[in-house]
Amino acid sequence: MRRLGTGIGWRPEIADAVERMPGIDWVEVVAENVCPGHLPDSLRRLRERGVTVIPHGVSLGLGGADRPDAGRLTALAERAEALGAPLVTEHIAFVRAGGTLTASPHLEAGHLLPVPRTRDALDVLCENVRIAQDALPVPLALENIAALFSWPGEEMTEGQFLAELVERTGVRLLIDVANLHTNHVNRGEDPAEALAALPLEAIAYVHVAGGFERDGVWHDSHAHPVPRPVLDILTDLASRVAPPGVLLERDENFPEPAELERELGAIRGAVAAGRATAPVGGTAKPGGGVAVLAPPEARQRLGVAQAAVLSSLVAGTPVPEGFDRVRMGVQARALAAKRVDVVAKVAPELPALLGEGYRGAFLEYARVRPMSGGYRRDALDFAEHLLKVGRPEDARVRRQLREWWLHRAGPTPRSPGLAARARVLLRRR
Numbered sequence: 566m567r568r569l570g571t572g573i574g575w576r577p578e579i580a581d582a583v584e585r586m587p588g589i590d591w592v593e594v595v596a597e598n599v600c601p602g603h604l605p606d607s608l609r610r611l612r613e614r615g616v617t618v619i620p621h622g623v624s625l626g627l628g629g630a631d632r633p634d635a636g637r638l639t640a641l642a643e644r645a646e647a648l649g650a651p652l653v654t655e656h657i658a659f660v661r662a663g664g665t666l667t668a669s670p671h672l673e674a675g676h677l678l679p680v681p682r683t684r685d686a687l688d689v690l691c692e693n694v695r696i697a698q699d700a701l702p703v704p705l706a707l708e709n710i711a712a713l714f715s716w717p718g719e720e721m722t723e724g725q726f727l728a729e730l731v732e733r734t735g736v737r738l739l740i741d742v743a744n745l746h747t748n749h750v751n752r753g754e755d756p757a758e759a760l761a762a763l764p765l766e767a768i769a770y771v772h773v774a775g776g777f778e779r780d781g782v783w784h785d786s787h788a789h790p791v792p793r794p795v796l797d798i799l800t801d802l803a804s805r806v807a808p809p810g811v812l813l814e815r816d817e818n819f820p821e822p823a824e825l826e827r828e829l830g831a832i833r834g835a836v837a838a839g840r841a842t843a844p845v846g847g848t849a850k851p852g853g854g855v856a857v858l859a860p861p862e863a864r865q866r867l868g869v870a871q872a873a874v875l876s877s878l879v880a881g882t883p884v885p886e887g888f889d890r891v892r893m894g895v896q897a898r899a900l901a902a903k904r905v906d907v908v909a910k911v912a913p914e915l916p917a918l919l920g921e922g923y924r925g926a927f928l929e930y931a932r933v934r935p936m937s938g939g940y941r942r943d944a945l946d947f948a949e950h951l952l953k954v955g956r957p958e959d960a961r962v963r964r965q966l967r968e969w970w971l972h973r974a975g976p977t978p979r980s981p982g983l984a985a986r987a988r989v990l991l992r993r994r
Contacts (some may be wrong), residue, residue, distance in 0.1 A: 658680065
């Protein structure tokens with residue numbers, strides 16, 4: 566596997582700092598946030614300096630019951646080619662459910678949700694991975710995710726699940742040690758046992774990130790410093806295998822560049838400590854995998870189960886039997902809060918226009934309108950919902966909201982005047 570070194574997640578908010586930061590060998594960018602024909606200047610300059618850029622997808626949903634969407638695969642392939650990436654990465658998760666497979670409404674989570682560690686889910690995942698591998702121009706690596714809840718009746722540990730996935734498909738792994746810590750706190754899973762069962766020779770690179778604990782639940786926020794337990798797991802991993810690359814993820818609450826550099830130094834130190842105790846010797850190479858087809862009934866069973874879970878989280882239907890109702894409630898609230906915050910980012914004019922009433926109005930809307938088409942579609946649907954019920958009460962603001970909605974939802978762009986006025990509102994708040 567190609568040696569990557571030490572990297573950091575590239576985000577527009579820290580683009581200038583990343584360019585100036587010493588010792589950055591590579592960066593990772595959220596695939597859905599870049600356009601192949603219009604790469605940000607910062608990414609182009611990094612590439613020209615020889616810095617490797619890897620696209621990290623978040624929307625394929627390879628752990629879902631449906632086969633991967635051809636359009637999403639094409640988009641990911643285009644980004645890999647535009648960035649000259651040596652590989653692409655995604656997640657072992659499902660992000661949507663329902664639809665024709667289950668004859669139920671199509672629902673979007675807007676978040677990465679855990680797949681059950683069952684034979685059905687593994688069969689479906691393996692076939693979906695094979696489909697993705699055939700469509701992508703470079704190797705694929707998959708990330709273990711953090712989870713707030715567990716599925717009842719699981720048949721394998723995470724290590725066993727991932728080991729068989731690698732054996733059957735030859736896919737590489739992106740191991741997130743922060744997610745191993747999250748699953749330790751939230752699901753009682755031993756990180757050392759997980760590492761011992763993993764096919765470490767298949768690791769493409771490693772993620773490191775921070776989070777916080779509240780009421781006994783660890784939230785993988787990517788907005789806090791990396792805690793010592795996560796660094797200790799990284800050291801344990803490095804004592805078992807030399808990771809080809811290690812990357813710091815930070816998505817919000819960005820600290821000063823000096824603090825990011827200190828965190829990168831702590832990550833390098835954790836890896837060095839692990840390598841100092843590593844046994845001498847090589848590692849085996851992962852297999853090439855075998856062809857796999859998931860039985861249709863496996864997709865059907867998985868689809869029904871995932872639709873029931875997602876519906877309980879976003880549409881208020883009963884929590885399926887066997888799930889921890891408290892943890893499912895925590896997850897549902899987290900999804901609603903994320904939905905509010907992300908819509909505010911993709912459509913900043915909405916909180917600018919609605920002011921302090923934005924959050925309450927959106928949560929009220931979200932209780933009756935599950936997301937079905939992504940966050941940008943959600944922003945438009947929210948604005949349309951408000952207009953249909955005659956809100957906001959202020960007629961002037963309602964006219965501005967209608968103008969914004971027409972500008973975004975219409976077949977052709979309208980006057981940019983509203984966008985300029987919204988920017989003025991944003992500066993005033």
